[in-house]
Amino acid sequence: MADSILSLHAITKVYGSGEQKVVALDNVTASFARGEFTAVVGPSGSGKTTLLNIIGCLDSPTSGTIAWEGSPMSSMTRAALAAYRREHVAFIFQTYNLIPVLDVVENVELPLIIAGARDKPALRRKVLDMLALVGLSDKAHRRPAELSGGQEQRVAIARALVKDPTIVLADEPTANLDSRTAHEIVMLMREINQKLGTTFLFSTHDPRMMEHARRVITLMDGRIAADEGRS
Amino acid sequence: MHRAIPVLWNIAARNVLRHWKRTLITAMVLSVGIAFFLLFDSMLAGMDRITIDTAVDYENSSVSVRTQRYQQDVASLPLEEALASPDSIMNSVADLLPQGSHLTPRTRFHVRVSNWIDETPALAVAVDPDRDSTVFHTNTRLVEGNWVQPGSVVLGSMLARDLGLKVGDWLVLTAIRADGSMDAMELAVGGVADLPLTSLSNQSLYLDLVDAARILGEPVPITEIDIRLPSSLTLDAMVAQAEALAAKLEAALPGIEAFSIGEASRDYLAMKEMKSKFSYVLIFVVLLIAAVGIVNTLLMSLYSRIREVGVLAAYGLEPGDIRRLFSIEGVLVGIAGSLGGILIGALLVGLLARYGISFDSLVGNADLGALPRGILLKGQWNPAAFVMGFLFGVAVSWLATILPARRASRIEVTEALRFV
Numbered sequence: 001m002a003d004s005i006l007s008l009h010a011i012t013k014v015y016g017s018g019e020q021k022v023v024a025l026d027n028v029t030a031s032f033a034r035g036e037f038t039a040v041v042g043p044s045g046s047g048k049t050t051l052l053n054i055i056g057c058l059d060s061p062t063s064g065t066i067a068w069e070g071s072p073m074s075s076m077t078r079a080a081l082a083a084y085r086r087e088h089v090a091f092i093f094q095t096y097n098l099i100p101v102l103d104v105v106e107n108v109e110l111p112l113i114i115a116g117a118r119d120k121p122a123l124r125r126k127v128l129d130m131l132a133l134v135g136l137s138d139k140a141h142r143r144p145a146e147l148s149g150g151q152e153q154r155v156a157i158a159r160a161l162v163k164d165p166t167i168v169l170a171d172e173p174t175a176n177l178d179s180r181t182a183h184e185i186v187m188l189m190r191e192i193n194q195k196l197g198t199t200f201l202f203s204t205h206d207p208r209m210m211e212h213a214r215r216v217i218t219l220m221d222g223r224i225a226a227d228e229g230r231s
Numbered sequence: 232m233h234r235a236i237p238v239l240w241n242i243a244a245r246n247v248l249r250h251w252k253r254t255l256i257t258a259m260v261l262s263v264g265i266a267f268f269l270l271f272d273s274m275l276a277g278m279d280r281i282t283i284d285t286a287v288d289y290e291n292s293s294v295s296v297r298t299q300r301y302q303q304d305v306a307s308l309p310l311e312e313a314l315a316s317p318d319s320i321m322n323s324v325a326d327l328l329p330q331g332s333h334l335t336p337r338t339r340f341h342v343r344v345s346n347w348i349d350e351t352p353a354l355a356v357a358v359d360p361d362r363d364s365t366v367f368h369t370n371t372r373l374v375e376g377n378w379v380q381p382g383s384v385v386l387g388s389m390l391a392r393d394l395g396l397k398v399g400d401w402l403v404l405t406a407i408r409a410d411g412s413m414d415a416m417e418l419a420v421g422g423v424a425d426l427p428l429t430s431l432s433n434q435s436l437y438l439d440l441v442d443a444a445r446i447l448g449e450p451v452p453i454t455e456i457d458i459r460l461p462s463s464l465t466l467d468a469m470v471a472q473a474e475a476l477a478a479k480l481e482a483a484l485p486g487i488e489a490f491s492i493g494e495a496s497r498d499y500l501a502m503k504e505m506k507s508k509f510s511y512v513l514i515f516v517v518l519l520i521a522a523v524g525i526v527n528t529l530l531m532s533l534y535s536r537i538r539e540v541g542v543l544a545a546y547g548l549e550p551g552d553i554r555r556l557f558s559i560e561g562v563l564v565g566i567a568g569s570l571g572g573i574l575i576g577a578l579l580v581g582l583l584a585r586y587g588i589s590f591d592s593l594v595g596n597a598d599l600g601a602l603p604r605g606i607l608l609k610g611q612w613n614p615a616a617f618v619m620g621f622l623f624g625v626a627v628s629w630l631a632t633i634l635p636a637r638r639a640s641r642i643e644v645t646e647a648l649r650f651v
């Protein structure tokens with residue numbers, strides 16, 4: 001695929017050994033294109049989180065290769081994985097995971113600072129743009145504890161987008177939200193996907209979320225059981 | 232290099248403030264430890280100070296000028312080795328003294344004191360009563376009667392008690408002159424002094440040089456010229472000043488030995504070094520306890536923030552920076568605790584320096600021989616101890632962060648994110 005930003009080849013992940021051995025991912029091959037809005041679904045324990053973790057360079061596969069924008073990931077050391085994450089990946093978590101001691105603006109700018117940004121005014125401008133995008137300009141100096149769950153997840157989305165990642169990974173981003181807020185969050189993600197062309201890959205149990213996906217990958221026992229595009 | 236130092240300080244500082252109670256307790260342990268170290272150090276220095284001051288005030292003066300031959304045989308107090316022309320030596324010495332110094336002649340000689348029933352050996356010190364009080368403090372310790380005047384002597388309180396002598400009583404002094412002949416004379420007891428050094432109190436007797444001339448013959452031999460230098464802020468400065476003057480006097484006056492307080496207290500000063508080492512052992516033990524507190528606080532902090540660590544790591548913060556984050560937190564607590572320690576320490580030392588405590592109440596009734604009695608122990612300021620206390624505190628807290636910080640940096644990201 002010409003526009004492939006990320007491809008997985010024969011990824012296998014095995015946890016433990018002997019009696020306790022669990023094959024969380026079994027020979028998974030897939031490729032992701034720029035601007036995708038893709039859901040990973042499947043029953044509990046089917047390997048969704050494991051897949052996202054490996055794509056997110058949080059974990060390394062037992063075997064198989066990952067290639068970012070055509071070049072295979074060269075090394076699996078912790079520092080190298082961290083470098084890949086800084087460059088390519090952003091995360092949205094089920095439990096939002098904002099840093100409680102930082103205010104909204106500081107939370108959003110964190111990935112840029114970690115990635116080495118030093119130009120403070122440019123950084124602030126970028127952060128305020130992102131907050132406007134997620135509709136939280138008026139909450140810039142609140143602490144996470146002063147926000148609702150939906151608002152926290154919006155901040156988390158702004159945080160994920162701020163450094164223009166190659167791909168945004170979201171493991172069950174709406175599982176902690178009521179259905180209306182969950183819907184708003186998916187709509188926001190989809191809107192950003194269309195407006196900015198950001199690539200999203202999210203896992204979900206929620207059928208209503210799946211409906212918005214352009215592509216749905218179904219995992220069963222660590223294997224890809226279905227990979228359907230929608231138009 | 233991806234260094235996110237400013238944001239690390241930001242997060243660390245806010246966590247420290249956010250859990251201020253925990254921070255305060257941990258820092259207080261450190262503060263109390265450092266404050267006690269400073270107080271202890273100040274008291275040790277105060278003890279050294281009063282010990283040396285007492286030697287200066289009652290026994291040696293800052294610098295005592297004698298002949299070299301007298302000094303070689305000092306234990307027998309050889310009158311025949313007295314200063315040859317004391318007046319001219321006094322004048323030459325006076326010219327070399329710094330502003331604010333005082334000097335006085337003294338003659339020490341062995342005597343026997345009798346109350347007509349019992350007789351006991353004693354150490355007679357012949358003084359010029361007016362000048363002597365500008366150099367020595369003996370006259371300030373009278374518990375009965377008056378200071379020395381022609382015809383009447385002052386006795387050390389224990390000596391007076393041993394002989395059953397009181398003010399107004401009479402005694403007989405017997406001495407051997409420089410030429411070996413013996414003479415005796417009758418004198419009144421004019422005063423009794425409680426001297427802070429047991430040895431002086433037990434055997435000293437002060438009389439006027441005029442009376443000494445009657446018993447030892449004219450012209451009265453002068454065995455030493457004692458010099459008081461202007462007071463110095465620190466003990467070390469005092470000793471250094473005395474040694475410098477002694478060297479200067481010896482260079483200027485042939486055949487003269489200038490015996491400084493530094494020389495007189497050489498053994499004691501050597502022991503002092505050992506004691507200060509002991510106080511560093513003390514601070515180490517205390518800081519060790521504080522370090523355990525810091526380790527514990529950081530582990531608690533880490534445990535409650537595992538997911539935060541996961542997020543930072545997920546966004547690419549490297550293990551080294553995560554380690555640094557926790558180290559900074561610990562060091563911030565350490566800086567706070569150390570600052571608190573030197574503040575509390577300064578307060579305690581300040582109180583001790585201003586009001587002092589009775590040395591006797593510290594040591595109880597124990598007779599410490601060389602150590603003075605009945606003297607107020609005042610705290611000494613030792614800036615070096617404050618700097619040391621602060622640096623030790625920060626260093627120890629930094630060391631205490633190593634283990635928790637390393638543990639934080641080794642957490643698996645995936646585990647950390649799953650952690651609830």
Ligand SMILES: Nc1ncnc2c1ncn2[C@@H]1O[C@H](COP(=O)(O)OP(=O)(O)OP(=O)(O)O)[C@@H](O)[C@H]1O
Pocket residue numbers: 015016022023024042043044045046047048049050051
């Ligand atoms: N660190 C681990 N050690 C051992 N086994 C693990 C570990 N992480 C995941 N597994 C196992 O791997 C399999 C896949 O787990 P994973 O978390 O990827 O599933 P999931 O699809 O995300 O499930 P859920 O919908 O419940 O989140 C499961 O059987 C799980 O028990």
Ligand SMILES: [Mg+2]
Pocket residue numbers: 048049050171
């Ligand atoms: Mg999962």
